[in-house]
Amino acid sequence: DPGAGVSDFGLDREGLRACYDRVRQTTEALCSPLEVEDYVIQSMPDASPAKWHLAHTSWFFETFVLSSWEGGLAPVDSRYGYLFNSYYNAVGERIARDRRGLLSRPTVAEVYRYRSAVDDRVREFLDRSADDELDRVRAAFILGLNHEQQHQELIVTDVKHGLAANPLKPSYRGEGGERAAAQPSDLASGPPRWVEFPGGVRPIGHDGGRFAFDNEGPRHEQLVPPFALADRPVTNREFLAFLEDGGYDRPQFWLSDGWYARSRNGWTGPLYWEREEGAWRSFTLDGLRPLGPDEPVCHVSFYEADAYARWAGARLATEAEWETAAVLSGAVVDGNFLESARFHPAAVPATTSPGSSKAPSQLFGDVWEWTQSPYTPYRGFKPAAGALGEYNGKFMCNQIILRGGSCASPRSHIRPTYRNFFPPESRWQFTGIRLAKDV
């Protein structure tokens, strides 16, 4: 498992090093099919060049792990902080986010040398630091690993967006690189079924012990009324029915801000969908492909997810409902993740028992599921002191919670309590829809 150990606070030096090596190697493996030119471009302000991700994740270890080492280490290149700090005001000034794609230097080779130099230093640190020195940054070290996993997902989504911006519609790994998906089950072609969950005062959030992001805690109680979730995500076939029913032209299904977003952006379908001679295709990391009717619909904004749900007579789940369902159904964090290297959501596989109505399928992997919950702090949440307090807390406004991970998330990175968040207009992540309803 390439991510084994990323949540384990108890690893010894050997274990930390092995885990570090695996995570760092995974990042580079993701980039290995890229041409040098692919590393450079920034196809929109929200996306970053692949080489920026490679460098930024290294800067993270330099800044939050190595720089705390007694005696200290001069930065590999003192100018890199300005280039590769993402948003940490406490660390200093930085280049504007939408200018990351204007930088041809450092070159890709230099960035890899930078990574390598940081790797050497991290290993040296693991070898030579005193125990108390190691313990003092252990949490930041583990955070750095999880942070790098987040950027692994962003590399996938940003590379996809960059290739899609190209009229040549290039494939990420060339012809023949595509991985076949598992045999689909019948579940995807029939109507969704409802899986019911009882209400009650429920513990929500992470209980510590292993690694979790600060925004997953504190664990606390919420009153969750009875509810039901659909047994699988909404499929392309279903979403197409919405589209063909005039869904994109009927304001009654849309939030007001969503309707404006649709109009301003000219949305007539999910991102990456295009119609040619009556047939729908979507752009994937393997190029343009016919739309798979049984695959979960993907690359929809919160607004589209919400409009679809209204059209379907249902609603999105709250994040407390989603977490409750994940916990109560005992769903295992397994499925179509980054490790399967498909980089595309798959129809619910036949290995899923159609008889089981106790557990929703595909809660984990395939597509991030928009909830209806705005991203807010849990009761009692306090950002950490210092720069790492900026990691999550300052973004708790104007964003919506997504749950469950996607086909671009490392499996070891995801938990039932994991809170992802994006602005409601975002579409370039692998974001999909699961319906919910009151019971």
Add this chain to the structure above:
Amino acid sequence: DPGAGVSDFGLDREGLRACYDRVRQTTEALCSPLEVEDYVIQSMPDASPAKWHLAHTSWFFETFVLSSWEGGLAPVDSRYGYLFNSYYNAVGERIARDRRGLLSRPTVAEVYRYRSAVDDRVREFLDRSADDELDRVRAAFILGLNHEQQHQELIVTDVKHGLAANPLKPSYRGEGGERAAAQPSDLASGPPRWVEFPGGVRPIGHDGGRFAFDNEGPRHEQLVPPFALADRPVTNREFLAFLEDGGYDRPQFWLSDGWYARSRNGWTGPLYWEREEGAWRSFTLDGLRPLGPDEPVCHVSFYEADAYARWAGARLATEAEWETAAVLSGAVVDGNFLESARFHPAAVPATTSPGSSKAPSQLFGDVWEWTQSPYTPYRGFKPAAGALGEYNGKFMCNQIILRGGSCASPRSHIRPTYRNFFPPESRWQFTGIRLAKDV
């Protein structure tokens, strides 16, 4: 009481008519100090010209009450729907919101004639409609009254914004029109005190019976942990301390979106504040006045409210906390409202007993209090069918709840369950801050 009856579903025809007359007259009285020219301007896209408010509230009665009358009534002017529909997609096309200030016609006199024609028709309807006809639109009629009260507040805030845009800094009602505030209490000059409330599963939302907006229901239960509220809103003196402590230049107190809003808009203090020769003044409806140190700080965005709270080591309340406090403390809906005709928040009055630590003062009136709660539907909320379903539901995204009413709200319009909402960047409403904390 100018608004008596606006929430009463049981009024007979006589009562409805009296209530209608009072509400309509109040709206016009608010406009009486205006010059014709003041009715026309739109100082920003969020604000509307006063004459637009006068006409739109009339169009509302025409559209949602009169047009349902058996036999029907032709609209007073069939072209007015395009001009005075605010946002009801189900009713039809309309002029772009930011172009309302480009319309010199209909003139102010024509708008008043339009109001008068609608008034005649409403009265005729109240006289002549069959009982079942009346009952069928009774809810819409009551909604129309409450809707007009909302626009009364908007007239105050929009006129203020329009006058403030003028370098001449004109006064709304001329020299000598200002109303003195009551004698302030000592509460405002000392530090705020905390009023504690117990936790528990609490009923939240309106129980029907009398009028409430759809977004105030359904009444449902939430688990509210123990908490404390400050006994009064944050004052100008306190906010000035934040400002002078570099509050506007220290990103650690700000949400990320807030920091961008501050930078993009060049905020260096609340809206309407200006500094001249070392002294702070603020623009009021009575012109530029020295800043009253004991008055509640006003015209701050959610971002500023949130940043202030962090600086002060506290937080904003959730809306469930706020409502719980209002209910448990037995606070009466009274205070500095529209009816006091001050149109400016006042220091907590001496009539407030300083010995009472059981109830926060000024929960109602003076300033709307930003909560930390995004505007979301209550469990089980379903927008009504038809155009009136667009009244509130479609705005449940990217906005923040405010509670308690302001010095520009009609007293009869406000309830403990009342949910006001604005985008976090808004500042032109009378919006202020009350601190909260965990217990």
Add this chain to the structure above:
Amino acid sequence: DPGAGVSDFGLDREGLRACYDRVRQTTEALCSPLEVEDYVIQSMPDASPAKWHLAHTSWFFETFVLSSWEGGLAPVDSRYGYLFNSYYNAVGERIARDRRGLLSRPTVAEVYRYRSAVDDRVREFLDRSADDELDRVRAAFILGLNHEQQHQELIVTDVKHGLAANPLKPSYRGEGGERAAAQPSDLASGPPRWVEFPGGVRPIGHDGGRFAFDNEGPRHEQLVPPFALADRPVTNREFLAFLEDGGYDRPQFWLSDGWYARSRNGWTGPLYWEREEGAWRSFTLDGLRPLGPDEPVCHVSFYEADAYARWAGARLATEAEWETAAVLSGAVVDGNFLESARFHPAAVPATTSPGSSKAPSQLFGDVWEWTQSPYTPYRGFKPAAGALGEYNGKFMCNQIILRGGSCASPRSHIRPTYRNFFPPESRWQFTGIRLAKDV
């Protein structure tokens, strides 16, 4: 003649006063059909509210005539400079141009009182100033009169634009106010005929003696090759043929910047044209009217004029050609001007002898004729010292010369040497097309 004397440097005090009174009265007469509300609005940044024009022209006399008077006169209102200075950096700061429509105060009545106060002071100045005092500002006084005439035209065009922005499409002077045009000649319905002019070294520009704007001089020589002008402006019928031939969809006729302007603005025909059920109408100051096929096409940008000319196998004239034609043909400055109060271009009248091929008709009045000449200084041009040097000189970039005056220009304001100028994208002036070609 309402403008008699505006160019006469030799008027005595009596004559100046009579001329002043006539010009000022004409401005107010143009506004007399307006509702108070019509004076307030600003329908785009390029246009100004009518009351701003009324005040600005008064401020001009205050600033450039009265303030020079020995002993001086305090300004009528010291705050007005900030509001009514248009663009004179040397005079001081001023409100942003696109915020003129946000000002409800001073009211229309106050602006008229301001005008009246300025009038009293100007008359007092004419009565009481010493001869040398009068002579020192004589040129500025005459400039003030001509400046006010320019704003008379702008009042017409800006009021038209404001009314057109209103979905009610109101008429400027109400029903029945329209003035009939003269009987049209056959010239407009047949093809245009070419009037040839010989080449040579030609004197260009104004020779002084009477008033002219600084940009009309110095008079100098240019080498003008032989050329021909069309005998009349392009008509709506002709322009419609261009439109129906796909003129707006064929880039080969357009300058590159023009093609972008067309796309960015969504132009599909001249400003104020609209099609309903197959019939073209245009908005006029008398409301929406069927398009007059023989009327000169109007409200086209330079880009459309240029594209039309290419489509027609011709070109626009240079300003030197236009001036040469006006001088050599002996055309009299007469025709459809502001004084005819039609405020709309008219078909070439039957009183124009169709046998005369010596002189192009309608060189003066009806529509400003786009030339192909960018607005540049004449050889030897030097802006005056001081603020009045900003009058014309600083705009000599990115604008195109127009010649001949329009139906909104005062007749006494126009000369063969008169150089009007607007950016090539402008359409709200009464701008039309006359074809030219090499001989």
Add this chain to the structure above:
Amino acid sequence: DPGAGVSDFGLDREGLRACYDRVRQTTEALCSPLEVEDYVIQSMPDASPAKWHLAHTSWFFETFVLSSWEGGLAPVDSRYGYLFNSYYNAVGERIARDRRGLLSRPTVAEVYRYRSAVDDRVREFLDRSADDELDRVRAAFILGLNHEQQHQELIVTDVKHGLAANPLKPSYRGEGGERAAAQPSDLASGPPRWVEFPGGVRPIGHDGGRFAFDNEGPRHEQLVPPFALADRPVTNREFLAFLEDGGYDRPQFWLSDGWYARSRNGWTGPLYWEREEGAWRSFTLDGLRPLGPDEPVCHVSFYEADAYARWAGARLATEAEWETAAVLSGAVVDGNFLESARFHPAAVPATTSPGSSKAPSQLFGDVWEWTQSPYTPYRGFKPAAGALGEYNGKFMCNQIILRGGSCASPRSHIRPTYRNFFPPESRWQFTGIRLAKDV
């Protein structure tokens, strides 16, 4: 001479091929110091990635030379027309100009293969085409060579802009690559001297015979009054005096549009200038260098050139004056051009005889000299039929003529009649100032 023959219509096949090879090789040599990443970025919409230039110039030969060949040649890649067509509407749709930097593919290696494939075909065409076939495209072939030379200059300016956008301020050819400039003369440190030219009717424009762009003709007569030109361009020392005299803060020197451009863009000095600890430096292709006081000022907009000239009590030349001066002074097209590989303007060299006041120095090379003349067609100019008619003609609006070539222009590309043109706000070309005055 790498450009020998680019203007020669009489070359035989051998000569054409040699000339083609030289021009193509020069382009690639310019790119040879670049990293792959440097080829990809687009630092502003006006600039293009280096690999786009490499491909576009090849597409030009494919489209305008090879595609006319009898029997025809399928394009090397049919998808490249969409990517590498710059602005030829008649040829077809194309990618938006500001998205050229979003394309990672085709890769740099693929672009070089594309170039090579085009080269093979061009050579085959030169070998195998019939004489009449060759003659039919001879003009387009020569145009293709000159077109590629234009893009050589753009590669230099666009690469410079791209490197300058990088906080690392990288050098184009690394440490030690810089070429020393010649020993400067005393001319640059003393005041400029005036060289006078007589007036008269002058022939202006290219007379054919050899290659010239269409916009350089037809040759025609203009009346040029007597004038004087400064004997050298304005230096950094002189421009610094303007700056230190408050030139950027005093609107009286600026055109109105220029003043807005300065404010909107925050200009406080020429592009690439920066001040650190009291010392001015400018970014060059060899990195940040101290400002050379005797070097011609460079990277100024027309607005800054015009403001400087007013401040200095002079003016810019008309293009007719400039051409007259170049012709009458017998200035040879020689100096600091692309071939000197300095890529930076140099102080007037000591080899220039200071005693000679007959001829202005540095008319050619070093910096393009802003004239005061808007870019308009010469009398009788007609764009060619077909796509190549779009080459120059459609840009004759809103641009200003520059003359003389720069340190980034191939020497063989420049002529006394050469008309370069850019919008008045442009600064990223090597643009400078030469003063003129009336005599």
